[in-house]
Amino acid sequence: MAFNQLLFPFIFLPVSVLLFAVVPGRFKKLTLLILSAVFIAWGNPGDLLLIFLSVAFNYASACEIAYLKKRRQAKKARNVLIASVVVDLLMLGFFKYYNFAAENVGALLHANIAKNTMAAPVGISFFTFSVLSALFDVYRDNAPAPKNPLDFALFVSFFPKLSSGPIIQYKDMMPQMEALSVTKDRLESGLRVFVVGLAKKVLLANTLGLAFTAVSDLPTAELSMVTAWIGALSYTFMLYFDFSGYSDMAVGLGRVFGFHLPQNFQYPYCSDSVSVFWRRWHASLGAWFRDYVYIPLGGSREGDGKTVRNLLVVWLLTGVWHGANWTFLVWGLYHGLILILEKFVFAGVIEKLPTAVRRVVSFLLVTFGWVFFFSPGLGSAVGFLGSMFRVTRFIDSTALYYLGGNWILFLICIVGCTPVVRNLAVNLKKRGYRWFYVAGAAVFALLFILCVAGMVSDTYSSFLYAQF
Amino acid sequence: MNKKGFSAKKILRGVSRLTKSPAMQEWLENSRRPGLWVTAMVLCFATVFTALTLLLPKKDFSEKENRKLAQFPAVSWAGLADGSAARDTESFFADQFTGRDFWIQMNLRFRRLLGQKENGGVYIGKKKTLFLIPSRPNEAALNKNLSAMEAFASANPDVRTYVAIIPNAVTVLKDKLPAFAPVPDQAAQMQTVAEGVPSATFLDVTEALLAHKDEYVFYRTDHHWTSLGARYAFEEMAAKMEITPAEDYDVYPVSTTFSGTLASKSGRFKTLDTVDIYVPHTETEYNVTYLDTQEKAPSMYKKEALDAKDHYTVFFGGNYGRVDINTTAGTGRRLLLFKDSYANCMIQFLYPCFDEIVMVDPRYYYDSAAPLITQHGVTDVLYLYNCDTFMTDTSLADALAAPAANPADAPGLPAPDAEAASPADAEAETKAADNAVAGNADSAGKADD
DSSP states (O other): OOTTSTHIIIIIHHHHHHHHHHSOGGGHHHHHHHHHHHHHHHHOHHHHHHHHHHHHHHHHHHHHHHHHHHTTOHHHHHHHHHHHHHHHHHHHHHHHHHHHHHHHHHHHHTOOOOOOOSOOOTTHHHHHHHHHHHHHHHHTTSSOOOSOHHHHHHHHHOHHHHTTOOOOOHHHHGGGGSSOOOOHHHHHHHHHHHHHHHHIIIIIIHHHHHHHHHHHHSOGGGOOHHHHHHHHHHHHHHHHHHHHHHHHHHHHHHHHTTOOOOOOOSOGGGOSSHHHHHHHSSHHHHHHHIIIIITTTTTTSSHHHHHHHHHHHHHHHHHHHTOSSHHHHHHHHHHHHHHHIIIIISHHHHHHSOHHHHHHHHHHHHHHHHHHHHOSSHHHHHHHHHHHTOGGGOOOHHHHHHHHHHHHHHHHHHHHTSTHHHHHHHHHHHHTOHHHHHHHHHHHHHHHHHHHHHHHHTTOOOOOSOOO | OTTTTOOHHHHHHHHHHHHHSHHHHHHHHHTOOHHHHHHHHHHHHHHHHHHHHHHSOOOSEETTTTEEOOOOOOOOHHHHHTTHHHHHHHHHHHHHOTTHHHHHHHHHHHHHHTTOOEETTEEEOSTTOEEEOOOOOOHHHHHHHHHHHHHHHHHOTTSEEEEEEEOOHHHHTGGGSOTTOOOOOHHHHHHHHHHHOTTSEEOOOHHHHHTTTTSSOBOSSSSSBOHHHHHHHHHHHHHHHTOOOOSOEEEEEEEEEEOOHHHHHHTOOOOOEEEEEEEESOSOOEEEEETTTTEEESOSBOGGGGGSSOGGGGBTTSBOSEEEEEEOOOOSOEEEEEEOGGGGGTHHHHGGGOSEEEEEOGGGOOSOSHHHHHHTTOOEEEEEEEHHHHHHOOSHHHHHSOOOSSGGGSTTOOOSSSOOOOHHHHHHHHHHHHHOOHHHHSSOOBOOO
8 A cells, every 4th residue: 555545545554543542552563553454454464474474584583682682692693693694685686686696697697597477475575674674783793682573563554654665764763662552743743744744745746746757758768968957857846856755755654653754855956966865865775774874884084995985885786776778777876886986086076066056956966867767778877867968969849848847846856956945945834924824724725635636536537438 | 796795805804813812812911832733633533534425324336537436345354364454444544545537636726736747747838738648659559560561561562552641639739749758750650651561651740630629630639530530541542542531410419418439548637529420422331340249220320328437439439340331432442441439330331432441450350360351352551540559569469460271270161151250259259348337348448548
């Protein structure tokens, strides 16, 4: 079930909140766990089994690691850690990368390697990283072993964050398991964040998706420069509003049930360098790689050579984490390379540039990166980038048409990517304008109503007679 | 309104007086919690609409979307296990959601406010005109069709072959398109067709239609042309085909409430179309034989269609693999017509000029059409398609291919007297029946273009 399907805000959410609020304290976690199981099974009942197996295996591993560490058998604990991590990564790899590997190795050997036809369980990239953080945290004594298997299961499968994050780390989530409850304050602020996220997804991202699909359906060779930019920008905005919208919804829902999930996006497109961008874009993934890969590898403390190596490793993995395709690998390395250049080559130059220039340059670099992200292959990515610089064919009527249909949306998106609206709201609140509260509520009401219209329309399909 | 005391001013004054009242002041003071409002609203809204959706009587059919609406799924273990029960429940909830049409209109309005000029593959043009956005040509299939057409023409040198590709509304009504809307160059596409079949006479009706672009030559809510458009095209074609059109016609508006496929696709129901039929002043009589169903009729018009959703199917009730029209024209000319649905409203102009018209819609015709030439003594072959369909058609070449080597392998090759529907046609019927919706179910024709 997706948060932006009618059934979620209209039935699943109210029922969940109500149930959670009325059951006595000691059953609240169990209630959430059952709700999460229903949420998972709703999409594909088979996922429930895989997630259960992962939970059981990693719970046992974490307990074993803690037990061995207590008995000062560090080496054994290390072996258990390594074995468990390998098992988790194999499961992730099987569902995510096996087909890609089979395809490429098969092409290389001119052999036909059997493909996996099982669909990957929902949120496997996310919950695998959750369980890995648990293993590492327990091994490194950052957090105690899970006492209650139900707590651990809830940590892995908590439905607001299961399918798309944020990737909350074990050491951050487990201490929050105590004293779960619904309060009026949390309910109101949680739902507010949820509605904002829903609006980002339904009103902006889905509408931008239409423009992006339209442009990407055109043959690359026919694109004028402006059309290509409209395509690239609509994807850039769409990805942000889609992903940050989903994260907002997760954070808001988490808050309703008393969990503080990490903010995943902090106006990333306003960053004045790509390094800063990565601290603000999908921050929970960046934090994960920092805590569990970059720093254990030595981080930036062991000389420039090792730092460069570590950065490349992290960015290679970041790229691959996003999907099994050469384009993601190139995209990851592209960002790794930019970060290395920012850190070692252009640090002095960048400092002297005005902030506005730095912001624009960072935004453009990120936008070029997304071209690799959305292209089906490296060839088409290069072709698309070529169209973005095709000065000989600057603009055509197609570009004017899409510009006419989307400029208002782009303006809204540009404003939405900045903290302007939030700052305005904070300011007005500080001044204590009474009408502000009424107006604020009206805005939220309007957003929610428009979201409902959008969610209903997403299911609009006219019957088009016999189409063979 | 003013007299009843509901003017905007009065309401505003009332509201401002209310906000200044001490009780309201205190309430406002205590309600600096927009989140609470949102919470209350979201929860109330969710409760009310969920209750209404679940309690109100369920609808079976959406006139606007022209499809059956999902019902609450039957509960079964299999359905629960494979997740289909979950998906069906989602469809049920969305389809039966209270005020569904209203919400869809609201979203459309929101997108229009943002400046978007298309929805569901339809351009929302000026003067309430909707345009089907043409698909990208299927180059491979097009080349195959063109070579097959050329081969067919060369194989029958004594038969006159004509190709009429009708430009779509996006070409003819260009000035009603949204500004800068990208459309294919249909003139160039027709050029390709003309050059691809050098043995045929290409009938270009673009100018004839353009000359009347301010008249009602295309439906505003449907992707077809009107009978008037077909008439102008026919007059242009008749000269080149050396046939004599009727002097005049009686025009009967048979429907003034036609809401076509483009309205359904785009969700925009701003206007209704009129369907006219043209009855020529002629002595010639005719009868129609539907070979798919063996049904015979004295008229090409199907009144029942006017009670259903798609009023364009008043012409023949839709598309069939093969329909024969026998007339008393006595001109000595017999026409084999390969066509899509644009031809359906053209027959009313064509029939007084031919002794027989053998109408083949290759999309639903699974035999070879080659033997029809000798079987029916065909003197003229006409390909009549609209440009968009022709550029994407994948069935014409197969119909033009030589028949199977052993006639016994091709069952139901229709002989003039003992005509039997082929099994393939029966299959098409089943497919159509599967897809047919309440309105279209009784007329088994396929209304696809």
